Every structure is written in structure tokens, then in C-alpha cells.
Amino acid sequence: MPTSPSAAKAATKLLSVDEALSRILSQIKPLETTESPLLEALGSVLAEDAAADRNVPPFRNSAMDGYAVRGSDVGSAGARLRVVGSVAAGAVPDRRVDAGEAIRIMTGAPLPDGADTVVRVEDTDNGTEMVTITRSTPTGMAVRQAGEDLRSGEVVLRRGAVLRAAEIGVLASIGHARVTVHRRPNVAVLSTGDELVDITEQPAPGKIRDTNRYSISAAVRATGSAAFELGIAGDDASDLRHSLGNAAFGDMVVTSGGVSVGDHDHVKPVVDAMGAMDFWSIAIRPGRPLAFGHLRTKRGDVPIFGLPGNPVSALLTFELFVRPALLKMAGHTRLHRPRAMARLLDRIEKPSGLRTFARGVYDRDAETVRATGPQGSGILRSMSLANCLIDIPEPLAAVEPGTDVTVVLTDLPEDH
Ligand code: AMP
Ligand code: MG
Numbered sequence: 296m297p298t299s300p301s302a303a304k305a306a307t308k309l310l311s312v313d314e315a316l317s318r319i320l321s322q323i324k325p326l327e328t329t330e331s332p333l334l335e336a337l338g339s340v341l342a343e344d345a346a347a348d349r350n351v352p353p354f355r356n357s358a359m360d361g362y363a364v365r366g367s368d369v370g371s372a373g374a375r376l377r378v379v380g381s382v383a384a385g386a387v388p389d390r391r392v393d394a395g396e397a398i399r400i401m402t403g404a405p406l407p408d409g410a411d412t413v414v415r416v417e418d419t420d421n422g423t424e425m426v427t428i429t430r431s432t433p434t435g436m437a438v439r440q441a442g443e444d445l446r447s448g449e450v451v452l453r454r455g456a457v458l459r460a461a462e463i464g465v466l467a468s469i470g471h472a473r474v475t476v477h478r479r480p481n482v483a484v485l486s487t488g489d490e491l492v493d494i495t496e497q498p499a500p501g502k503i504r505d506t507n508r509y510s511i512s513a514a515v516r517a518t519g520s521a522a523f524e525l526g527i528a529g530d531d532a533s534d535l536r537h538s539l540g541n542a543a544f545g546d547m548v549v550t551s552g553g554v555s556v557g558d559h560d561h562v563k564p565v566v567d568a569m570g571a572m573d574f575w576s577i578a579i580r581p582g583r584p585l586a587f588g589h590l591r592t593k594r595g596d597v598p599i600f601g602l603p604g605n606p607v608s609a610l611l612t613f614e615l616f617v618r619p620a621l622l623k624m625a626g627h628t629r630l631h632r633p634r635a636m637a638r639l640l641d642r643i644e645k646p647s648g649l650r651t652f653a654r655g656v657y658d659r660d661a662e663t664v665r666a667t668g669p670q671g672s673g674i675l676r677s678m679s680l681a682n683c684l685i686d687i688p689e690p691l692a693a694v695e696p697g698t699d700v701t702v703v704l705t706d707l708p709e710d711h
Contacts, residue, residue: 309578311689312615312650319587319616323598325626326478326546333466336458338519339476340626345452347469350442355406359437362397362419362426363388363410366434374428382407397426406438413437445469455628477626480520483542484512487553487562488604489530506675507551507609511602514613515549518621530559539569542599543592546624549617552604554586562586562601570596578689580649581672582608585616605672611652614684614705622709629709634686637664639700643685647692654681657702664702682706 310318328342357363363382368374381399382388388407392398397414398407406413411434418430445451451465458466458476466474491505492498505527512522523545528538530553542548553562554574563586566572572588586601600617602609619630640663645651654677655664667680683702687694694700 308576309583309648310575312577312579315575315577315585315587316616316619319620320623320630322589323620323623326480326624328475328626329478330473331476333463333472333474336466336474336476337460337463339458339479341452341454341456341458341462341474342477342626343454343475344450345466345469345471345474346450347445347447349469350447351445351468352439352441352443355441356439357400357402357404357406357413357437358439359413359415360401361399361413361415361417361437362428363392363400363407364397364412364414364428364432365392365394365410366412366432366436368394368397369412369414369428369432370434371431372429376426376428378422378424378426380407399423411435411438455626457627457629480546480621480624481544482515482520482522482621483525483545483548484508484515484522485525485538485542485548485550486527487530487535487550488527489559491527491552493527506606507602507604510606510610510675511549511551511613514610514618515621518618519625520621530561532561532565535561535565536569539565539590539599543569543590543597545597547617547621548590548597548599549602549613550599551602551609554584554601554603556584566590566599566601570599572599572601574601578649579612579615580646580651581605582612582615583649585612587616603672606675607654607672607678610675610678611684615652619709627709629711631709631711633704633707633710635659635662635702635704636699637662637702639663639685639694639698640665640696642693642695643670643687644693645687645691648689650689651685651687652703653685653687654678655683655685655702656681657683657704664700 376397379396382404383401384403391409392407414428414432420427486505486508490503492502494504515522525538525542528535553560563572563574566588570590572586574586577585582603584603589596589598602612622630643653654667657664667677670677683704686701
């Protein structure tokens with residue numbers, strides 16, 4: 296209980312969402328770099344510039360199946376040329392092309408010296424001794440120049456690049472079998488509460504299934520990080536201490552439940568004993584209580600988030616606070632989901648003074664958004680039906696249909 300008016304004021308002072316996030320991010324550092332086999336680096340962040348070791352493509356080659364010729368010979372339809380050879384992909388031409396000559400060539404095969412143009416087989420009579428060109432073909436047609444994709448020595452990907460399938464392909468084409476990336480976080484996920492049973496068990500009277508360990512572990516994996524599950528800790532300090540002892544092997548710990556002000560909320564004091572925990576009351580609905588701190592370990596401090604227990608609050612505070620922190624740890628520089636403006640179709644009531652994130656369905660074509668029905672913090676369906684969060688500023692008590700609102704596009708990757 297606060298004992299003085301100033302203590303009472305301090306206790307009721309709510310942290311804004313933005314203040315909480317910037318406090319968190321200021322304490323998170325990118326993990327060290329590591330060398331990874333190329334394909335395992337999918338989703339990781341490149342930690343070194345990558346330069347091409349040679350031109351891609353390495354030699355001038357044909358973009359079509361057809362005939363390698365001199366452009367000056369095929370400027371008009373009806374030209375007849377002598378076929379003097381053939382070259383397949385992977386082979387090298389055994390002679391040059393002179394005026395009045397053609398070499399049959401397959402897609403990807405090196406262009407013979409003397410040739411500067413490829414006539415598509417469809418634009419010929421497909422002859423084997425002599426070939427008739429049936430359509431005039433401009434000089435340079437269907438020829439891919441050496442280095443037109445990547446130039447030897449050129450930096451083709453900068454450090455900080457997120458490795459998607461296309462970047463993995465670029466790195467493969469410059470021969471990087473291993474790449475230097477930021478190590479991916481390994482996140483310990485722990486549920487707390489005497490009422491929880493694992494989903495493989497039948498809940499006895501008074502018990503419920505542990506939803507959060509699954510939703511939070513899935514949300515961790517969706518960032519590209521690894522989750523290791525530590526099961527359920529009871530509402531009991533020694534149980535919690537034991538679980539957090541194992542959790543401290545991770546790069547980050549995420550717990551849910553036990554951070555309210557109930558009689559059995561042990562997370563904060565136990566973490567305080569093992570490191571330090573700030574307990575924040577954030578001006579947010581849902582998800583008001585959030586604890587953030589660190590566990591002290593031999594390897595250094597391990598950040599820990601104590602998320603509220605209600606399944607919507609847990610997943611929503613993960614999205615808003617833990618996800619950007621994890622991305623930063625993994626070396627990402629884009630930490631925020633894209634946003635858009637949309638016309639609200641429903642009326643949404645909210646407590647004034649709390650920034651509210653209602654779960655919504657955003658229609659990109661119509662530029663509208665509607666809420667996903669009942670928004671209670673235990674109604675997880677409100678999140679599974681949603682593709683966005685409707686971000687309603689603190690001061691408002693309600694938003695009327697037709698109002699322009701900001702939506703956070705939680706289905707899209709971070710873009711700033
Ligand atoms: P707490 O934050 O521990 O006070 O929990 C708030 C509410 O969330 C209570 O109704 C809990 O039963 C529920 N809850 C806590 N943890 C979980 C969980 N892992 N899965 C499902 N519900 C939970
Ligand atoms: Mg609890």
C-alpha cells in the first residue's frame with residue numbers, strides 16, 4: 296500500500312506503450328555473429344557484406360533456344376544461313392560464327408565468338424543444314440551479358456540484410472556455402488499458475504489448459520527464433536525459482552501469468568532475487584501489467600519478460616513488446632509492423648486513459664476495418680480472427696463508425 300500522497304501518485308503513474316517499448320529496446324543488444332550453412336541462415340540477418348567473387352552470369356550466354364548469329368544477317372525475314380554447329384548448356388562452342396552462318400544454341404549455352412544475337416527457334420524453320428529466319432530479329436536479342444545480374448567484386452548484399460529465399464539464392468550464386476549471420480535467439484518459455492495443466496491432460500475441476508506456452512512459443516518461432524519450453528511452474532516461489540534457473544540458459548525468458556497483484560503472484564519477487572525486475576503498469580488495454588527485467592547469470596544478464604496470464608493479453612503484449620525486442624536481438628533493424636489508415640465500421644468503447652489495441656479485420660481494398668467481435672482479454676478467438684490491431688489513442692473513451700483509425704498490420708513483416 297502506498298504510504299504517502301507522492302508514493303500513491305508514483306504507484307498510479309502509468310507508463311505509455313511507447314515509453315515501455317523504448318525502455319525495453321534500449322536494453323536489448325544484438326546477439327553475436329556466427330557462421331551458418333547457407334540454407335540454415337534463412338530468416339537470419341547477414342552480419343557481413345557479401346561481394347560477388349565473379350560475374351553472374353560468368354559468360355555471355357543465350358536466353359533462348361535458337362540460333363546464334365550475327366545481327367547484321369537477320370535484320371529482315373527470309374534470310375537463309377548455313378548451320379555450322381550446335382552448342383548445349385554446359386558445353387563450350389567449338390567454333391566461331393561468321394557472316395552467313397548460324398550455330399544452334401540452347402538456353403544458357405555460351406555464345407560463340409562472332410555471334411551477337413540469338414534468333415528464337417520459333418522465328419525460324421528449325422533447319423539443320425540451312426536455316427531460314429522467318430522474322431527479323433534486332434541485334435543483341437536474347438543475349439545475356441556477362442555480369443548483367445552481379446558484377447565481380449560488387450557488394451551484392453549489405454550486412455543487415457534479412458535472408459529470405461531470394462537472398463539465399465543470391466548468396467548461392469556467388470558461392471557462399473556458409474554465411475556470417477547474427478545468432479538467432481533461443482527463448483525459454485514458461486507458464487505459471489496452479490490452475491494450468493498441459494494440453495495432453497484432462498483438466499480436473501478448477502483447472503484449465505495451458506494455452507500461453509503454445510501461443511507464445513509459436514510467436515517466438517514466428518520471429519525466426521527458437522523456443523524451448525519449460526513447462527508449467529506452480530504458484531510457488533521455489534518451483535518458480537527452479538524453472539527460472541533452467542530458463543536462464545536461454546538468451547531471453549518469457550513467462551506468462553503471476554505478474555498481477557494477486558496473493559499468488561510470485562514472478563516479480565523471485566526474479567528480483569535472481570536478478571532485477573521492473574514491474575510496469577502500462578497504459579494499455581489489454582495487457583496492463585507487464586514485468587521486464589533480467590536474470591543474472593554467469594554468461595551475463597538475460598532479459599526476462601513477465602507477460603500477463605490472460606491469453607489475449609499475453610499474446611498481444613508479446614506482439615507489441617517482446618517481438619520487436621527479439622527481432623533486435625536477432626540483428627534486425629526493422630522492428631515495427633507496417634501501419635495503415637482505415638475507416639472503422641464498428642463502434643468501439645474503451646477506457647479513456649488506456650491505449651487500446653482492438654483486434655480487427657482490415658480490408659485493404661475497401662480501406663476499412665471492423666472489430667473481431669467480443670474483445671475480452673480471455674477471448675483468444677478475437678486474435679485468431681484478426682489480421683490487424685486497431686490502435687486507439689489513450690484519451691478517447693469510444694470511437695464511432697466512420698472514424699479514420701490506425702491499424703497495425705500484424706500479418707505483414709516489419710518494414711521500418
Ligand atoms: P494471472 O496473470 O496469473 O493472474 O492470470 C490471469 C488469467 O489468465 C487467469 O484467468 C489465468 O487462469 C489465465 N491464465 C494464466 N496463464 C494461462 C495460460 N498459460 N493459459 C491459459 N490461461 C492462463
Ligand atoms: Mg496466475
